[in-house]
Amino acid sequence: MLPVGCIAVLNAVSGECERASLKVSEADLPGTYRGPDGMRITLEPLARGGRLQVQNWPKDPFLDDGRRFRGRGSWSYQVVEATNGERIPHVELGFEGVSFDDIPVEDQYLLVGGTPEKPVLLEQDDPDNCPDAEFRQ
Incomplete structure (x- = not known):
């Protein structure tokens, strides 16, 4: 079994990385x-308020603490x-909690692909x- 970093490097070299898609x-x-x-992560339809639920989610995706x-x-x-003119779809995640100690302070973003x-x-x-993490249905 290869470490995650090696898999990302192999995917980048082979061109098999998952990418954002406007489709x-x-x-x-x-x-x-x-x-x-x-x-x-569970996303409810936007027509029903665009609610979300997460489990085992990082408080700060940039700090692997x-x-x-x-x-x-x-x-x-x-x-x-993007600055190069490419259009990039993403999902913005906003969290609710009692205090800032409960949830991430800033919104988080995930690119949309597949x-x-x-x-x-x-x-x-x-x-x-290649992406740091992929979330599949």
């Missing part, structure tokens, strides 16, 4: 997605334009590399 619309996204380390939480919040679908039949949410810090 997937916001209507395709509701459902439950599973990711690494027992992470799970092991702090995780279970929570609720809301999500929205957006398409942003196909309408099999959407994928991607955590990606560096667009030149």
